[in-house]
Amino acid sequence: MALTAARPAAETAMAPADGLGPAGAGESGPLLQVRDLVTEFKTRDGWLTAVNHVSYELHRGRVLGILGESGSGKSAMLRTILGLQPKSTRISGEVILRGRDLIAMTPREREDVRGSWVSMVFQDPMTALDPVFTVEQQLVETIRRHSTLSKAAAAERALELLEMVQIPSPERRLKAYPFELSGGMRQRVVIAMALVSNPSLLLADEPTTALDVTVQARVLELFRDLKTKMGMGIIFVTHDLAVAADIADDIAVMYAGRIVEYGRLEDIVRNPQHPYTKGLLEANIRPGQTERPEAIPGAPPNLAKLPPGCAFAPRCSKVEATCWESLPTLDSIGLSHGVRCFVATREIQNAMPVAAKGA
Amino acid sequence: MMPLVLRRLGMALPTLLGVTLVIWLLLSLLPGDPLAFLLPADATAVDRAKLATELGLDRPLPVRYVYWLFDVIRGEFGFSPFRHRDISELIQNAWKNTALLASFSAVFGLVTGITLGTLAGVYRGSAVDRFVTGFAIVGLSVPSFWVAILLLIVFSAQLRLLPAGGLSNWAEGPGHFFSHLAMPVLSGSMVSIAITARVTRASIAETFRAEFVDTLRAKGLREYQVLMHVAKNAVSPVLTTAGLQMGFLLGGSVLIETIFSWPGLGQLVFNAIAARDLRVVQATTVLIAVTFVLLNLFVDVLQMTFDPRQKRGV
């Protein structure tokens, strides 16, 4: 595959350009640490908390799937990492990548980090590319932003990148405008653009949601390749549990801006603990299914009007009086498994009295 | 792209025909007696009939229109009995002066408007934005002829800095030349500045909301590079409005030229209206309207070069 061949060239190409200095400490630890991240938006009715005290870690070569429905704060969280939120947004917490806190960076430093240390792939390939520039123009400008390559060399590298993401007849596609490409091809161009300087972290915001399933299958395959062959850490946001199961190593389930359950893929798929995660698994129609799915009642909450206590309480089948009064903590219930639910934690503690407690 | 340009040209032809037809109908059919002004009060019926035949008024309507149209195409507009001159000769002199004033106003108005609009669009919600938005609403509401009179009061009547009217040519020195242009240009382009600033601001602000801007930022592009992308995407509505501005300026020239005694088409129309010299009104209106149609045609073709879809002939 072209991926391995392309890598050394890319490294030499990008090394000198960014004025970020050497990557700091933490190279040996987790690639990315998000600590207590809070993002608040200003709206007509006051401040709205889209990301609510979210913390997690991501290691090199792993894919973290963030699972959530509309309004769960999953996209807002990705944008906060990259600093793409409007100026009026209130942000607190730390996002530590290669030893540097992205939140504390100056806007100029963050511009340098974007596209070099961390890249992003967006949901809708139809709108993610500038419609009035050719694919080549958009790739070359990105390459030259993060390297000292000449125009000709950058064009060559652009071709290489298109080959890497397996676009058929790449020479022709370079000269094309986005509207001349199919959805799947556009998403590959967006991915190629994200790979320009071999980022160590790739953020993917529902990158396959707008694609047909046969195209989705091939794009997911591409992501798997990127993970194994380039060793980057990927945060893959999706609303589709089945897609997450297809690509992620670890999964964090978000509901109303908070992580309600996290764990390895097997933990989540085979041993879900939070009633919401269970509900999502149930609601997902499986191939060949004939029995009725058990639906979660109600609708995802309005962030401007969250219930007191647990945000899932109004839809929860196991709701108790305490759920309405106070917010459960995210308790660790296994080596890599955690859940934010009074009932689930209690049941597990009752079953295994010696189990370690606390987050 | 070429076939598209041709297609656009093809579409302009019926418009041109329609425009001439509307003006012709308005000014040769609606008013009562077209001969009343041309004949002495004691004219006999024979005189009338003779004049009517001379002017072709006894022919059926469509024929009259076609004859008139061919005259117009040849530049034959007839004779103005009030000015005792050929209308085409009158128009020719006035045309140069109006073109001079209108192009200066257009350049000034568009440059100022686009600059203000871009600033406001880039710094949305800032003090600059509020100033531009406020200025735009004033510019939209203020009558240009009132601005002209205010300028006259301040700069001619009170301060005695600028001449109250007339035009100067380049030979008399740039200072002299521009002192005559300053007030007409300023008052005439007020509305253009306001509209252009508004449209530019809206277009830039809208483009900044587009999703690809996120991609550009996510790639790490510097903010000025992002602005370059936004600008190219935002240009289309600005171009459209630029074409329309030329129309405002040409139409508005009637007022501005009258106030500043600028011997252009506008003043010609004004005097012709006062004298009910409808053939002059007709000729001038046709000329301005045709210019407007052609300008918009030019803008449309220019726009195609910014749109890759049209460039590729899709």
Add this chain to the structure above:
Amino acid sequence: MAIAEPLAGNAAAAWLASDSPTRPESYMQAARRRFMHSRVGLVALAVLLLLVVVSVAAPLLTPYDPSIGQPAARLRPIGSPGHIFGTDEQGRDMLTRILYGGRMSLIAGLAPVLVATVIGTILGSLSGFVGKWVAMLIMRTMDMFYAFPAVLLAIAISASLGPGLINQIIALSIIYIAPIARVAEAATRRIVVAEFIEAAKLTGAPTWKILFTQVLANIFSPIFVYSSGLVGLAIVTAASLSFLGLGVRPPTPEWGFMLNALRGTIYVNPWVAALPGFFIFATSISFNMLADSIRDSLDVKE
């Protein structure tokens, strides 16, 4: 929705109560509420109402006749005793003429927009909804009017009809029909592709019924916003026509014509000469600000 009844708790009850508004607000109620909170809009509305009241009540407010002057009291400056706004070149009281002139200006600004809105909406929505040759016929004709600079077309129409308030209103109405028809057509075309129109067609409802019950309410906002924005412009354009002598006949007071008449006196009595223009401006900007506030309250994207 079938929400599991929670296991009591006051917090739960309170939240559930707040979650289900008992009397939801309709679109128009929401727009009215938003408008009542916009300071600019309310001020503009107040100014305009004041203007309407004083110009209607002009005979009660001033002892002078607007058309008869005192030759002895010509060209008094602003602030003269008995003539707060001074007098014009014929010795007529400016305040009186401004008040009476307001009637003409308001009528000349509002009437054409009203007429053009009705006709433009009918033409535009019909062409947007029916499409095909109807749209072709209507919109091509509109394009023809669109190909003129508006002021010039108004001048041409007024010139051919002759001066007078009615002719001026006709001229202005004609020039505003085309742009309103375009807005109406675009809005209609956006609406007719919506799925709820397909749903209405599926019931077998006749076209006129769909147009009235489903389409009109939805194109009302954009058209209303556009038309209200035109009033300010129409007032200025009407004044321009009068300025050129294509409006009311003297001695009827009208701001545009007054401005023209006083043009010659700027060296003698400059600020009185500027007064009528100020009132045109103030009326026009009030309408424009009102229109902006209405647009924001109706939440229509430009």
Add this chain to the structure above:
Amino acid sequence: MTTAPELVPVPTEDHAETAVYRRPLLEVVKVSKKFPVRVGPLKREYVSAVDSLSFSVDHGKTLGIVGESGCGKSTAARLVVGLLPIDEGDVIFDGVNVRGPRQMRQQGPAEKSLRRNMQMVFQDPHSSLNPRSSVGEIISFPMKVHGFPKEEQRERTSWLLEQVGLHGNHASYYPHQLSGGQRQRVNIARALALSPKLVVCDEAVSALDKSVQAQVLNLLKNLQEEFGLTYLFISHDLNVVEYMSDTVCVMYLGQAVEICDSEGLYHNPLHPYTRALLASTPVLDADAPRIDVPPLEGELPSPLNPPSGCRFRTRCPAAMDVCAEMAPVVTMPEPGHRVACHLYPETAETTVDPDFALRTIAAREPVEVAV
């Protein structure tokens, strides 16, 4: 003038049994539709959106149509209900041939009853409800058109709201005050207002959050059981279509490539495209049985200029020479399992009635084309 024919709950005995000698409620016979597309300044070409599509749906059953974007499934839905005029072919509803919008605009009793009996649930929870109408007005509009008395309109509206799991108070709500799932329930209530026999669901759950999607699917199933509704269920999600439908029709580039009962389709897909579709659908359980075929190569060909012969051949892993030369005929390699592919050649055993090639039930009686 008319009273509402109530949605009468069907008797509990298996109605499929009683339907044996009835003709299908809906028969779609070789229906084609082309759309003009401007390709140059003066040139116009035709996109074949639906090409010779045939299927039928029995009373009380569900036929699912599945396919990717551009396969013509939504066009097919609109052709069936008459929102688009049919270029060629016939749609026979309850034994009556209907040919689209012309009938819809006519106001005779036959047309009125037709309109009552065919309704549609739309995809987009935003654009499917008139933002200026209250929920009550939206649901009662069809009844108003059909002249129901005021009182009955009101009663029936609150009854319908209850049926779709909403509260009577919701009648005074406006669409923007409802969640996506609630809007879709209103959408369904409106479709049921005239007690239709056939409800066409065009991507009715695609825009919903996953947790809400199951609610709406359950609601649709409950309503079908209770009132004996017949569904044409259209979606791009193979799992959902399979779950909802008795029979599934797979479409590719405007053509039906495979029609089969949903179980057979899942366990034994025949057409290479169906196999690819199944293999591409992400699954939760890693150990679930999967069809191991490589993901589809290449791009969807332009519908302006579809490939010769079999339209799928440019992306088909099993493409042969013959595929470019001629379009495959529909065969029935297994009972009730129809497929259009050269891998399944026509023999004496696999041949199907050429006129009603893709009907789920073999034609029992000649179709009388009425109207």
